[in-house]
Amino acid sequence: MNVRQIEAFRLVMLTGTVTAAAERLRISQPAVSRLISLLEAKAGLKLFVRSKQRLHPTPEAMLFHREVERSFVGLEKLERAALNIRSVTSGSLRIASIPVVGIAFLPRVIARFRRDHPDVSISLQTRSSVTVIDWVMSSNYDLGFASSTPDQANLQSLAYAAIPGVCILPARHRLVRRKIIEAKDLEGEEFISLDPTDGNRVNVDRIFAGADVRRRLTLEAPYAAVIAAMVGQGIGVSVINPMAALDWPAERLVTRPFVPTVSFGFSLLYRKDIPMSLAARSFLAAMRNEMAELFGAETLLASI
Structure with missing residues (x-):
C-alpha cells in the first residue's frame, strides 16, 4: 500500500462519498475507486460495501481508519514542524558575543528579529573573544562575535564590520x-x-x-x-x-x-562544517539592517 491509497481511503471515510474525496484529491471519481480497490487488495481486507453507487464502510474499515488517523496526526505534526522551520516560526538560536557588541547592540537586533519570528528561542551570552571562539568551535553556539579573526580548522571567521570610533x-x-x-x-x-x-x-x-x-x-x-x-x-x-x-x-x-x-571592528564566527540554520540567516539579515540604520551600510564588511 502507498500514501496515495491511504489518502483516498481516509478522505472517503471523512467525507462519506467518493465524489467529495475526488474533489479533495483533485482526481477523478474512477481514480479514487481504483485506489480503494488497490488498497483492499494489498491489505487483504474488505473495506467498503458497494450499494447504489455508494461505498459503505465495513467494521474492518472502521478499525483500519482508526489506525490511519493515528498515523495522520503524526504526519500532520511533521508537516507543521517543517512549515515552522521553513518560515522560522520555531527553533532556537544560541549567540555568544564580546560585550561591546552583545550588551547594547545585539538586544536591538533581537528585538527586530523577534518582530517577525516571535517563537524562536534565543540565548545570548557575553564573554571574552577567547571564550566566544572556544564556544563556537565546540558547537555550543550557532553564531559568535569576537574582536579577532582566528584561523582555525572548521571555523569560519569573517571580518563583519568596521565602525568609526x-x-x-x-x-x-x-x-x-x-x-x-x-x-x-x-x-x-x-x-x-x-x-x-x-x-x-x-x-x-x-x-x-x-x-x-x-x-x-x-x-x-x-x-x-x-x-x-x-x-x-x-x-x-x-x-x-x-x-x-x-x-x-x-x-x-x-x-x-x-x-x-579610528575604526573599531569585530568578526562573525560560525562552524564551516555545520550548515547555518534558517533562523541564524534571518538573524544576520536583521543584524545587517540594524547596522545600516545605526552606523551606515558602509560599516558592513561581510556580505552574509
Whole structure:
C-alpha cells in the first residue's frame, strides 16, 4: 500500500462519498475507486460495501481508519514542524558575543528579529573573544562575535564590520559644544583607556602619539561598556566603539565624531562544517539592517 491509497481511503471515510474525496484529491471519481480497490487488495481486507453507487464502510474499515488517523496526526505534526522551520516560526538560536557588541547592540537586533519570528528561542551570552571562539568551535553556539579573526580548522571567521570610533564626554564637559572632536582637543584630558593588550587600545594610542597629544592616562578598563559607565560618571573622556554608548541618555553622556578616524571592528564566527540554520540567516539579515540604520551600510564588511 502507498500514501496515495491511504489518502483516498481516509478522505472517503471523512467525507462519506467518493465524489467529495475526488474533489479533495483533485482526481477523478474512477481514480479514487481504483485506489480503494488497490488498497483492499494489498491489505487483504474488505473495506467498503458497494450499494447504489455508494461505498459503505465495513467494521474492518472502521478499525483500519482508526489506525490511519493515528498515523495522520503524526504526519500532520511533521508537516507543521517543517512549515515552522521553513518560515522560522520555531527553533532556537544560541549567540555568544564580546560585550561591546552583545550588551547594547545585539538586544536591538533581537528585538527586530523577534518582530517577525516571535517563537524562536534565543540565548545570548557575553564573554571574552577567547571564550566566544572556544564556544563556537565546540558547537555550543550557532553564531559568535569576537574582536579577532582566528584561523582555525572548521571555523569560519569573517571580518563583519568596521565602525568609526566616537569621542565620549560627560554631559557637562567643556567640549560638548563642539560638533567634532579632534585628537588635539584632548590634550591634558583624563583619558580612560582599554586594556593595554587590546588591539583597539593600540590603534587609539598610535593616533594620539602621531598627533603629539599627551593625555592623562591613569584609568583603564577591560570593556568599552565599563569605560562608558565611567565617563557617564564624569570621571574622564575616551574614544570607543559607538555600540558601547547606545543606551546612554544625553543628559549623562555625549558622543561626538572623532578625527582622525579610528575604526573599531569585530568578526562573525560560525562552524564551516555545520550548515547555518534558517533562523541564524534571518538573524544576520536583521543584524545587517540594524547596522545600516545605526552606523551606515558602509560599516558592513561581510556580505552574509
